[in-house]
Amino acid sequence: MQKSLHIDPNKCTGCLQCEMACSWENYRSFTTAKSRIKVFSFHEAGRFVPYTCTQCDEAWCMIACPVDAIRLDPATGAKIVLEPTCVGCKVCTIACPFGTINYVAQTGKVQKCDLCDGAPACAKACPTAAITYVDSDWTGLDKMRQWAGKTDTNQATA
Amino acid sequence: MAWTKNVLRVNLETGSCTTEPLNMTWAHDYLGQRGLATKYLVSEIDPKVEPLSPKNKLIFVTGPLTGTMAATGGRYSVVTKGPLTGAIACSNSGGYFGAELKFAGWDMVIFEGTSPKPVYLLITDGKAELVDASHLWGRTVWETEEAIKKQHQDPQIRVAAIGRAGENGVLYAAIVNDLHRAAGRSGVGAVMGSKNLKAVAVRGTRTDAYQVADPDAFFTAVDAGKKVLAGNGVTGQGLPTYGTQVLMNVINELGALPTRNHRDVQFEGAMAIGGEAMHEKRPTDGKANLVTNGACFGCTIACGRISRMDPGHFSVKDKPQYHGASGGVEYEAAWALGAANGVSDLEALTYANFLCNEDGFDPISFGATVGAAMELYDLGILTKEIVGFEIPFGSTEGMVKLAELTAKGEGFGREIGQGSKRLCAKYGKPELSMTVKGQEFPAYDGRGLQGMGLAYATSNRGACHLRGYMVSPEVLGIPVKMEPQATEGKPAMLKAFQDLTAVVDSSGLCLFTTFAWGLQDIQPQLQAACEGDWSEERLLLIGERIWNMEREFNLAAGLTGKDDNLPPRLLKEAAQTGPQKGAVSKLDVMLPEYYRVRGWTSEGVPTDETRVRLGG
Secondary structure, eight states: OOEEEEEOGGGOOOOOHHHHHHHHHHHSSOOGGGOSSEEEEEGGGTEEEEEOOOOOSSOHHHHHOTTOOEEEOTTTOOEEEOTTTOOOOOHHHHHOTTOOSEEETTTTEEEOOOGGGGOOHHHHHOTTSSEEEEEGGGTTHHHHHHHHHHOOTTGGGO | OOSOOEEEEEETTTTEEEEEEOOHHHHHHHOSHHHHHHHHHHHHSOTTOOTTSTTSOEEEEEOTTTTSSSTTTTOEEEEEEOTTTSSEEEEEEOSSHHHHHHHTTOSEEEEESOOSSOEEEEEETTEEEEEEOTTTTTOOHHHHHHHHHHHTTOTTOEEEEOOHHHHTTOTTBOEEETTTEEEOSTTHHHHHHHTTEEEEEEEOOOSSSOOOSOHHHHHHHHHHHHHHHHHSIIIIIIHHHHGGGGGHHHHHHTTOOOBTTTTBSOOTTHHHHSHHHHHSBOTTTSOBSEEEEEOOTTOSSOOEEEEOOOTTSTTTTTOGGGSSOEEOOOHHHHIIIIITTTOOOHHHHHHHHHHHHHHTBOHHHHHHHHHHHHHHHHTTSSOHHHHSSOOOTTOHHHHHHHHHHHHHTOTTHHHHTTHHHHHHHHTTOGGGOOEETTEEOOSSOTTTSHHHHHHHHHOTTSSOSSSSOTHIIIIIOSSSOOOTTOOTTHHHHHHHHHHHHHHHTTTTOOGGGGGTOOHHHHHHHHHHHSSSOOOHHHHHHHHHHHHHHHHHHHHHHTOOGGGSOOOHHHHHSOOOSSTTTTOOOOHHHHHHHHHHHHTBOTTSOBOHHHHHHHOO
16 A cells, blocks of 8 residues: 555644654754755744645656656655765756755755655654555545534434 | 753854853753753853843853754743843743754853844854844834844744834843744843844754754653653643633632732633633634644644634724734733733733734733732822823723833833832832732732742742742642642642752753653653763752752842742732632741741751752
8 A cells, every 4th residue: 555645734733843853864863944844834824734745646856857866666656866866956846846855055965755765754753643644545534534424414303 | 962062152242253162061060941041140240230231141042952852842041130020030932943043053142241233143053143133123023023034035044032122121021932932021021122132033954963862762752751741631632722721710710810910819701811712703703712723843732822813803903914813812911911900801812912922021010010000090099191091900992002002112101111010119009019029920829829829939030930830739739739728738849849840941841741741751851862860869959959049149139038028918918709718828837948948047048058968
């Protein structure tokens, strides 16, 4: 079964545990600035929204890369940056419609979410289940269940 | 390891920013944050210094767990000599600012002197510079943050700033970071304003600034701690759902909710301004005051209130800038802006709270001072002519107008901005000031909760609930249940709470974790993060050492045991309603015992034996 990161912004409190977990996984440091998942605060609306790569099947970053530095991990479906191959040309950052692949000046390479080899640290760290790692084919299951619960076909008897 | 070991020293007089290594001997004796910065302060300033003079210093400081994955590990403190009290001032704040300072590579920033012109400090990792802030002077906290982010084209900068209250010398001015988290009490913002320092802006991206000593042990301890928080009724359910506002109805029913400047101990409007009311749909627009709960950096509790006002409310009708969501009322603010004045309009409280965040002043001291002004008005001492408008108890319009005037530093707001001690003294009724050491009480009545009365009287920064939260044993039964009116055992319990609190305030963690965590939960996290031996015994000794260091500073500043007192109202005028009816504070019974368990003389001075035992 392939899995996807599934994000429910309504559950996010903006604590940034996910950003620290991502940074720890990749840099052995809690530096949120290095995180590949970002939590955006829409202050006036009172909303927090975690955002990261959705691992497009037809990944524009991968197609755009002139040196084949972005590869598919068939086990997880993640599009992975091969650092030794990446030349830091940034074409992928232009190609990606969502902005979720970014250049890192410190290394001269790009970085993006790689699903942590199938055990995403952000999902594990999230205290409110705003970020979960679930069956790719059924990311809508929770919402379906919620709406199903609201369906009452027996109301005529009242 | 968990410290960056770097201190930034900023001389505002000359404009120089220099780096010096953290004194690691002190780090081992005082841990971090509150303890460590206080050690620096007391070693560097004359205790008798005038708080708003250039000779006072202002320290921003993080703890060893700030900027780590420890739950709530995002706190920082501001330490200085306080202008409201003339005592040590240490105000703690959450949000994201503290962690960012750590990511940039700094444990601490020490400000010295006064800048000849308004400036802000810009820190970008290892680089620090003072930037002209003339164009920001006179602007609010919210405008300042927006302007700084725009100027440097970086939306990810974190900003801690003062508003007009800090510029205008409001004695309880706050430093506000991330728009609505505040180093709120004791007037640390007034000290910042006196130094012509408008803001501290930080961007931290370093991955090599600090490290936890033993990562495996750290994650084991941190994960265990998170489970305890999630499984606890207060931290796992009560606080996320209702915030600290979960307390409003509880404390009111217990008969310990100070009302109308402590004339009463129960408020008939409590239900309308409490946590439950924030969830209810308003009849006017069909929406609830509360939008959602929010967390500070790293916090898995998320008690913060995010509120949106009724855009049709009289206070904001033609002011669209207040129609968006922002920081809603917490319990202490709701009490001070509401019960302390007899005001029960939740929307008006929310508006006043927005103003406190926007222009940087403490809603507790502000609201309590308004309560005192309303009593002076009730007695005919303050009049419509003096104030400019009518301010009877319960006047929503009066409270709102005073908030606006205090924010801007105009009219009678200038007098409200000096706090209730100075206000009541000026009008010949010093006994009506509900303060200890010049700082206003928060939201628990010292007659209804005997331990809280003792906690207020002995708090090193003036009346405060965050130095020894006796509400825990007296109301919540944490760690053991103590009857509100009992006095036996409370001095010893208070000492234990004060010492433990000093440890938590020095670690980078939030005090609210202690609803669920004991020292046995905190110790393994510190042990794994910091190099060296951090046993529970040693940590408690550090806590006691910090408490006594603050006490010694206050004594050297000119305070005495006589300042460990409560207003005559709490000692003589009995509670008139509710379960605590007939009660007055039994401070005279508890204080001598408290001095004894502290190892102090009958005058409240640490004995030589105590001094030697604590060392440091």
